[in-house]
Amino acid sequence: MKKRSIMTLLLLISMLVLGACNSSTETASSKKDSDTIKIAGIFSSSGGAAPLGEPGLETLKMIVKKQNEAGGINGKKIELITYDDKSDQNEAVLAMKKAITQDKVSVVIGGTISGNALAMLTLAEQNKIPFIATSSSYQIYQKEDGSSREWIFKIPHNDSHAVERILQYLQEKGLSKVAWLNVSNSFGTSAHTEFKKLASKYGVEPLIEDEFEVTVKDAKPMLTRVQKVNPQAIIVWGTVQESSVVMKNIRELGIKLPVLGSHGIGSDQLISLGGDAVNDVVFPIGKLIVADQLDDADPQKKILLDYKEMYEKEYNKGVSSFGAHSWDAFYMLVKAIEKVGNDPAKIRDYLENDLGDFVGLNGIFNITKENHNGLKTDSLVMVRIKDGKWTIEEK
Template identity: 35%
Template sequence: MQNYIKYLVALTLVVALIAVGCIGCGGEEEETYKVGAVFALTGPASHLGVPEKQTVEMMVDQINDAGGINGRTLEVIVYNTETSAEKCATMVNRLIVQDKVLAIIGPSTSGESLAILDTVTTAKIPLVSCAANIGIVQPVEERYWIFKTPQTDKEAVTEIYIYLEDQGFTNIAIITDTSGFGAAGRVFLIADAADYGLTIVDDQTFTSADTSMQSQLTHIKGTDAEAVICWATDKESAIVALDMQTLHMDIPLVCSHGIANMNFIEQAGTAANGVIFPAGKLLIIGDIPADDPQKEVLTNYKADFEALYGEGTVNTFGGHAYDALSIVVSALEGMEEGLSLAEARAAVRDGLENDVKNWPGTGGVFTMSPTDHLGMAPGSLAMIEIVDGEWTWLK
């Protein structure tokens, strides 16, 4: 199936590249800057894609109400990937060939992002992913057209392990999703444990279709694990939390940054209390100092988003889309006039790589470069505990 998809992608892009060579040959200028977006609006990752789409729609209205970009209207064409790598590839090709967008933001998940790397590279169009997997932007020499905004799985693992080491833990168990996100987290959990004096005494996995993790957790319960680390997004992590509660497992549950929204708390109920996880500062904005370089952007994004969608609705996943579209808009603002489509796409790519310097976003402070297509400064993640259904910063 994957080979078939790649064949169709390659065939489509041959046609696309022929067409691109003629676009803008006469130096014609459009009235609109078109950007594409692919988000998981339905399917298992819709809790990521929906706030991403909501964020983009909010931003487009704000930008156009303020006069647009260089006097031009911004249009973002959003397609639903249905949390499917195959559907994502189809929609990305439509954005490239039919819609002729200048850049693409998304997808929502690591698996979808990894599946389209060859597509966007062949088409020579910049992609700013909203997913975590470090392989999306590394090795950077093979990711010339690829950027991303969320913290990586490795950074999240590091924050967790520093916390566990500081708390005196030595034996841990891990339980991870077999998806792209979960599998990537598992790699770093295993690779880095010894560096922090930690021993993994049990290593369990599950699929996103599983509705019970009691078998895996019963096995963990029979070990001398002092804490459980779960690497998944909110739905599966909530099942783990609930099953640990059912099994009366009185050891800490530490989760990934994939639970950084209210959905996890709503699904896990009282089992969410005591869960610890790393996340961007958006969730604990009231606790960060006034001189933090992210304070203003976090405050404004939260206020604007919740004014439209309701109190308590803001989360870090929408923030990834905010950062992605913001840096694309910045690149468009610096772009020369009269470029062909191919030249404009290249100019946006160059702007992302060369002009994003000490830029405060919702996820961190970004400095992109030819050797770093994430460029996030240290200290972007905070360790958070859920207490009585609320996020609390573990300073």
């Protein structure tokens, strides 16, 4: 009995010591966390989506550095933890899990392509961490019933905004018979769904609807089918890499029809990859790449030019709309943390209820409980590639 009592006493002492150690560790950890603001940036900086992911990651690194040099946010330094998801959904999920459960970040910015962001969002919702997505599909923030996902916000224009802007343009130009070609991933199929919903509203009829792989090397068989139906214009809905292949094939086949692209091609890499074949391609995009052509009264012009100057000086290359997504996400976050601190739930509530009209690079955002994107079609301009340069399309 005596031996058992001693063993019990020793066990109790061990438990008390362990509890004290745990308490001390948690306090130290909490103190450490309170001294910094942890943000995760998850981007496709390698793989097929690298032309989109690189400027997003570069921009975030640049502006976090600038913010820290200016004293951080409310005197607290920002600790930016970055991941390359390698343009792969599984890698994106693993990065999201590590950022939330191991790094204990307060918010996540990223998800370069829609498929990756869609794969990542469940973890954000389960762990109640705000996720500010930098990819396009409306499904990222919107549920099937039309309501917004509680913890998910999205910076780029919706597919519906870009599709509708193209349809408006076609109507203005009297082009009603078209070929619709989309990349066979969530970015392409989501836009195709919006196109089918909206086309008749603008008197546009698809004579053929087809798709191509993100890894497409030769789209000529598909384009031969397009030639047979004799459309008045071709819409190529993809991002930089695959769109450049299809557009080059269009010109190689001698097809001289108007070609329209998605809002996912606004990168100098399209011109590098497509060369002369992408001249005269027209597409909807935010105002960044044509900022110097805007009227001086435009409320976005100054911040657009400031970003352009900063990025080009830092990286010695042209800006991309994909970098603009990170800029808008970060400065929304700065505004929220300045007002409510570093608590994820308070950040979420501020973004949804109190951000107000936020003048960003992509447009003037008005986020509400019902709409966690907050942009409208009129924040897009139609841009034509002319002699390898971006120009605002004349009406």
